[in-house]
Amino acid sequence: MSIRPWRDIVRRQSRQIMVGDVPVGGDAPITVQTMTNTPTSDARATIDQIRRCEEAGVDIIRVSCPDVESTAAMKQIVRAAKVPIVADIHFHYKRALEAADAGAACLRINPGNIGSEERVREVIAAARANGCAIRIGVNGGSLEKDLLEKYGEPCPEALVESALDHIKILQDHDFHEFKVAVKASDHFLAVAAYQQLAEAVDCPLHLGITEAGGLIGGTVKSAIGIGSLLWFGIGDTIRVSLSAEPEEEVRVGYEILKTLGIRTRGVRVVSCPSCARQGFDVIRTVQTLEERLQHIHTPLSLSVLGCVVNGPGEARETDIGITGGGAGKHMVYLSGVTDHHVQDDDMIEHIVSLVEAKAAEIEAAEAETAEAAE
Structure with missing residues (x-):
């Protein structure tokens, strides 16, 4: 049995995409992300929070777009931000179209959840026209009903199958500027799913243990889950999900990367x-x-x-x-x-x-x- 040098991290080879002007995947540095928690419709409060995250070193930041008032504020937010903005979209495909037109660098969306084939085509066309990447965000807490019926419960195979189904939709439309996350609150489940997905695809992977908890408990859980994946070379961008201010997520993210000798800051x-x-x-x-x-x-x-x-x-x-x-x-x-x-x-x-x-x-x-x- 061959044993790697004890400090040797051999990074999984993935293709590279661009999120705004930030490269993700390939040999690019592993990026640190977070998400605002202000009402996005309140552009001033959201920009102020983004400023604090930028000071902490965030590379990419996500904002939720649940309604038309939020996407209406996106142009002002994007202009003010120094880092690329990811628009978080769930079921409302029109919010994706509006966010892309407003300058979002990436759309967080599951193509299979937004309805008809025509809607999917519209979102992909808007992303392509505006130079947007797409992040497929599979979550153990919101798996599709048919997969839950098939597997009986959230499991690594269910998360990976969901991700592959969404990936196929994008690839069928000749769209390849995407990254994928298969998050779960159970870090054993998340790690196993990421390991399986890493073997199946070559796209960049966004790591996270979702709903990790408060500052102390969530930091520990995230460090174990995200850290173990990074240690084995899996992951191109990370978000530590804490019930804490977004800038704390950024600081914890950097501490994980610093501890592993992957990135240093401060x-x-x-x-x-x-x-x-x-x-x-x-x-x-x-x-x-x-x-x-x-x-x-x-x-x-x-x-x-x-x-x-x-x-x-x-x-x-x-x-x-x-x-x-x-x-x-x-x-x-x-x-x-x-x-x-x-x-x-x-x-x-x-x-x-x-x-x-x-x-x-x-x-x-x-x-x-x-x-x-x-």
Whole structure:
């Protein structure tokens, strides 16, 4: 039996599509998505929420279009957004036509759910004319009645058959700019369905564990489900579905990708769980630093360890590190080397300034390299 190198992720080969100006699939970076929860008809509130998600690093964002008032607001939303907008459509095919004309980069729709063959043709024609991609969104909670009767319950085979049925409709109309999701709240079901679908098609796959739960429970469930698929090379774009603000979904999505070494963005914090040996309040310090450093987009690493047991070893592996010492005096490491001490009262501000300076240094070096390459 051959064993792959323990850090080796061999990505499934898929064809690439474009969602607006963002490539999805092929060798493109795995994108992070979320979905607004404001009434789409309230363009200002929706744009404000999109702004927060953009600041968190979202690549693509989905908005629901349940009524004509929502699609009427789409032009303003699309103009204001810096990232491609996916219009979420379910059964109302006219909303798909309106969203495509309004500038949506992608339509989230199941072709088999929108009615007659003529309606399907109209939606595909609108997508083609406006350069829209389509996302087929199969969900374990809304499988077609005939598949539930056939299989008795939601199962991987039912989700995959539903996806293949919808794919065939698009392919029969010579439309190939699509990606597919087979989501379920049961992460075992979702993972099995994605594994089967990955073997059957070459289109990009959008990963998600739907209705995952609140911030903590949903993060854990999503990390297990999405993370295991990514680890085995499956997935081209992800959305973490949480009962939390959309920007939190984006942050969790990036944490999953960072943990797997797939994409890096912002500060990666290595910290201890704290114990009686700690020289400072590790828990509150990490919470404060994570909040204060959200504006840093440049990838770099920071270790925050409460004592000298594991602190020096972890600090050697990070750009900046701090370990707790006695009498409120703590050691600061730069590029893995002991550099200087800092007192309790100055610690937070000092670390923030060091991270900001390191980020600026990295950005300047990258800009110099890019300029030299030109």
